[in-house]
Amino acid sequence: MRPRANPLAALGAAAIAVCRATGRITLFAIEGISHLARPPFYGRLLLRALLDIGYYSLPVVALTAVFTGMVLALQSAIGLSRFNAESAIANLVVLSLTRELGPVLAGLMVAGRVGAAMAAELGTMRVTDQIDALSTLSTNPMKYLVTPRLAAAVIALPLLVVIADILGVLGGFVIASVKLGFNPHVYLANTLNFVQAGDVVSGLVKAAVFGFLVALMGCYQGYNSKGGAEGVGAATTNAVVSASVLILAFDYVLTELFFAR
């Protein structure tokens, strides 16, 4: 390799690398999705992935949501009490959670838990020839390994976020009524008055997209890993980092789409 003295050349090379990776990942995603339309279907694997992604992520997502709801209530009470707008706390808590923090935090948590695990599992299968072995046994490895994970993540994340939304609001409710001494009935009534279907639905759409991104990056990095244990480690790191960055970037894009008018 020639050393690249020219900074413009380095910039160009980086840009090309990004474009190339984007193209590869897009093709990978399209292939993964296309298998949804063609039998055989691996129902068992879908169920197992749902369990892995959804059920086993519940504790960590639930804890995150509860604490976030509590902190939101506390912080906004400090900020808003000066303006005597304590009733706005319910509003702020429920809107922040359903629109933003529920899906984003759940997405990030799942990226750390599930995206990493997918990359490690598929990466190990790649470097030990298990993926090659699948295709010698009349099984398409994309269909067998990637498609069920993509589908499961798209289904599971919105369900997780519904639970996160409810628990987060409850966390805020507990702080508001116990610590801040608000009337519990009024707080709940405020919450339900303020929140609209659009807030919740936009959050759930975000969640589905984030779930897809997490599974896509986990599978892509794992599936294409090479070079033994070190390669699998790198794939795992890349999966988590790229999924997290993509979640934040897509969060902006989706927010722009839904709310900026």
Next chain:
Amino acid sequence: MSAEAKIRIRGLCKAFGNKVVLDGIDLDVAPGTSMVVIGGSGTGKSVLLKCVLGLLEPDAGSIEIDGRDVLALDRREAEAVRARIGMLFQNGALFDSLPVWENVAFGLLARKHVSRREARARAEEVLAQVGLGAEVASLWPAELSGGMQKRVGLARAIAAQPDILFFDEPTTGLDPIMGAVIDGLIVDCVKRLGSTAVAITHDMASARRIGDRAAMLFQGHLVWEGPAAGLLESGNAVVDQFTHGRREGPIQMELRR
């Protein structure tokens, strides 16, 4: 003979970056026979098998199976042709998320419409052939010794009785008696089921037991091909050095460079 070859390879080339691994391989394997490929570590024997299986894409050349060039067929047809090849990977490549019996029955479950109960019965039958008892069937691959993993990999390769079998070092890591048993099993598959086999091995005794013919891979070429029984008296300097394990000879020169 080449007209009716089961596997016919012509001018096969494969390089990784600028490292040329296979450089114009020609090979014919007649139906119902077994070919043993020998060669030093890292000479590309596994790469050769993976090219035929479609796991690696060759840079040039043709690979015909039953007279059809798999590199020219469309993807679906090529998959159908290759579905008839069973492969034992060098490291076993067992699915560690599935118990042993599901590993062995994987091809059956994927391809044919057998019930899980039937598949399990068949898996236990094949496991018995490779000298593993029924109690092994419900273990996980991680709970097996290296040699046992190899035998499960072998059972998986032969379970669906494919008409072509590839073995990448089937007896490495087995004790001599089990090695002989596995060799016998491979011969049995070829003779009784009429399969065509290609086996890679470093074990000369095993090469002569398994093989009808043998070929030696060296520096990207098949430098010698002949009857496996004549491996030790090939008259080829490279093969002689390799089969007799001599330190002096043409292969040594390659190492020094």
